[in-house]
Amino acid sequence: xKEVEQDPGPFNVPEGATVAFNCTYSNSASxxxxxYRQDCRKEPKLLMSVYSSGNEDGRFTAQLNRASQxxxxxxxxxxxxxxxTYLCVVGDMEYGNKLVFGAGTILRVKS
Amino acid sequence: DGGITxxxxxxxxxxxxxxxxxxxxxxxxxxxxxxxxDPGQGLRLIYYSQIVNDFQKGDIAEGYSVSREKKESFPxxxxxxxxxxxxxxxxxxxxxxxxxxxxxxxxTRLTVL
Numbered sequence: 001x002k003e004v005e006q007d008p009g010p011f012n013v014p015e016g017a018t019v020a021f022n023c024t025y026s027n028s029a030s031x032x033x034x035x036y037r038q039d040c041r042k043e044p045k046l047l048m049s050v051y052s053s054g055n056e057d058g059r060f061t062a063q064l065n066r067a068s069q070x071x072x073x074x075x076x077x078x079x080x081x082x083x084x085t086y087l088c089v090v091g092d093m094e095y096g097n098k099l100v101f102g103a104g105t106i107l108r109v110k111s
Numbered sequence: 112d113g114g115i116t117x118x119x120x121x122x123x124x125x126x127x128x129x130x131x132x133x134x135x136x137x138x139x140x141x142x143x144x145x146x147x148x149d150p151g152q153g154l155r156l157i158y159y160s161q162i163v164n165d166f167q168k169g170d171i172a173e174g175y176s177v178s179r180e181k182k183e184s185f186p187x188x189x190x191x192x193x194x195x196x197x198x199x200x201x202x203x204x205x206x207x208x209x210x211x212x213x214x215x216x217x218x219t220r221l222t223v224l
Binding site: 091097 | 146151152153159169199208212213214217218
């Protein structure tokens with residue numbers, strides 16, 4: 001079983017739509033959680049950290065469910081510029097205290 | 112401007128050649144990392160270093176080597192022993208290693224001819 005799993009998509013949505021991605025992780029002792037954004041042929045960039053209480057940054061909301069071992073990212077009022085691959089990242093002490101990256105979910109926002 | 116730089120952006124290698132990818136950071140970060148990304152796959156860790164003059168193998172270290180002689184620099188050598196080196200190589204750094212967020216350089220795209 002992969003340590004971090006994501007639906008690869010693509011998710012094709014119209015501008016203004018709300019879209020949600022989920023990510024599951026296998027190690028219940030994982031301690032840190034992030035969403036990164038990666039544009040085509042570019043490096044990943046940190047979108048937001050994910051906290052136990054959930055957190056919001058403008059149109060983006062991240063949630064963590066430790067009991068079910070999943071992380072979610074909600075994007076409201078999608079923009080064309082949101083088109084990218086979204087990477088779920090988990091910090092896992094059992095993995096040698098390092099970050100584990102999911103393969104990513106592709107989002108395409110269309111006008 | 113603080114950040115991570117990688118060079119070259121594109122690199123072409125003939126089979127049997129060693130090549131070295133550069134990674135420099137001026138963020139004063141202690142930890143540095145090398146990842147490889149193949150299409151449709153997550154990033155895979157090649158090597159990492161949490162302090163100068165020390166580094167550890169990641170999941171796919173075979174055919175690669177690194178050095179960490181300076182805090183700012185973490186070059187990666189792709190040797191001829193690496194059987195399938197064509198990939199996108201990403202260098203990252205973090206303040207203190209462990210489970211904190213990492214920041215990435217722009218990457219080097221290596222193609223073996």
